[in-house]
Amino acid sequence: MSKEELISVANAMVAPGKGILAADESTGTIAKRLGSIDVPNTEDNRRDYRELLFRTAGIGDHISGVILFDETIRQTAADGMPLVKLLQDAGVIPGIKVDKGAKALPGAEGETVTEGLDGLRERLAEYYEIGARFAKWRATISITDDIPSTYALNANAHALARYAALCQEASIVPIVEPEVLMDGSHTAQRCQDVTEATLNALYDALAEQRVMLEGTILKPNMVVSGADCVDQAGVQEVAERTIECFKRTVPAAVPGICFLSGGQTEVEATEHLNAMNKIGGFPWELSFSYGRALQASTLKAWAGDAGNVDAAQKVFAHRSRMNGLARSGDYDASQEAA
Ligand code: 5MM
Numbered sequence: 184m185s186k187e188e189l190i191s192v193a194n195a196m197v198a199p200g201k202g203i204l205a206a207d208e209s210t211g212t213i214a215k216r217l218g219s220i221d222v223p224n225t226e227d228n229r230r231d232y233r234e235l236l237f238r239t240a241g242i243g244d245h246i247s248g249v250i251l252f253d254e255t256i257r258q259t260a261a262d263g264m265p266l267v268k269l270l271q272d273a274g275v276i277p278g279i280k281v282d283k284g285a286k287a288l289p290g291a292e293g294e295t296v297t298e299g300l301d302g303l304r305e306r307l308a309e310y311y312e313i314g315a316r317f318a319k320w321r322a323t324i325s326i327t328d329d330i331p332s333t334y335a336l337n338a339n340a341h342a343l344a345r346y347a348a349l350c351q352e353a354s355i356v357p358i359v360e361p362e363v364l365m366d367g368s369h370t371a372q373r374c375q376d377v378t379e380a381t382l383n384a385l386y387d388a389l390a391e392q393r394v395m396l397e398g399t400i401l402k403p404n405m406v407v408s409g410a411d412c413v414d415q416a417g418v419q420e421v422a423e424r425t426i427e428c429f430k431r432t433v434p435a436a437v438p439g440i441c442f443l444s445g446g447q448t449e450v451e452a453t454e455h456l457n458a459m460n461k462i463g464g465f466p467w468e469l470s471f472s473y474g475r476a477l478q479a480s481t482l483k484a485w486a487g488d489a490g491n492v493d494a495a496q497k498v499f500a501h502r503s504r505m506n507g508l509a510r511s512g513d514y515d516a517s518q519e520a521a
Pocket of ligand 1: 208474475
């Protein structure tokens with residue numbers, strides 16, 4: 184793929200009114216999601232659930248791409264149709280999670296570095312053949328009074344940049360995801376400071392490793408208060424702090440920023456994105472790449488019962504539409520009832 188094609192895929196991922204569905208839960212994480220509705224974590228149940236999502240009528244109206252897990256990108260629907268083909272036929276770009284998870288960082292108590300670089304060149308070539316046109320790698324950064332260390336920020340930034348360079352070599356658009364976690368009692372100001380340091384380290388590493396920013400997508404946390412902070416920042420403060428932080432750190436060459444939800448409720452994640460797009464005045468598209476904030480109510484509506492598939496798909500279509508409206512600042516809570 185040429186440089187132009189990478190740029191064109193990256194731009195399609197952040198097309199107006201659309202965002203990305205993160206359905207790349209690893210086997211352990213999907214076990215928790217299915218467990219929450221008392222559904223056993225079998226291969227068929229995982230397939231049935233993902234098939235439900237991907238067969239939603241009009242999925243391509245507000246979903247530009249779906250991040251898949253290795254098992255899912257190889258899976259076929261109950262009728263034998265590859266799940267990747269289902270997405271392609273609906274005008275949705277298949278993507279793939281390629282990291283192998285966050286592991287303890289030696290010599291850095293409580294901190295992690297994401298692994299998965301060994302053999303990545305070969306894995307990317309295979310995923311391209313299967314149909315993936317973008318990939319995702321997630322680093323996690325924890326906040327306490329003592330961390331993150333510069334060591335952890337740099338180790339994760341280096342790995343993200345190594346991954347991104349390999350993706351572009353393989354004609355795959357890299358989503359770079361440095362997630363500053365919400366866990367803890369820290370303030371929104373502390374989250375902003377840590378997010379700023381994380382993004383500075385990331386864009387230094389991407390420049391050093393010659394990654395073409397126009398062919399990348401950033402998937403970050405929003406600047407929010409820690410989950411246990413007593414004084415929670417409101418919607419407008421989250422929006423203003425997030426924009427301020429990203430204007431200071433993310434080059435204008437990046438086509439789009441697709442936020443993760445990170446433990447926010449569905450409505451909170453929609454409201455925050457909407458408030459940012461209402462403010463406007465930034466050089467990138469501001470979009471979504473939610474996992475839980477796109478799926479929570481759908482999962483509940485399905486409850487593992489084939490008789491609930493239609494109803495669950497309506498719920499998923501609704502959530503996607505609400506976030507599609509938030510892409511342009513046109514969402515308001517009254518539309519939830521519609
Ligand atoms: C969907 O969850 C993704 C994979 O998680 P595991 O590797 O732990 O199984 C996760 O990377 C996700 O893409 C992001 O965290 C965004 O999801 P949320 O739910 O935070 O929006």
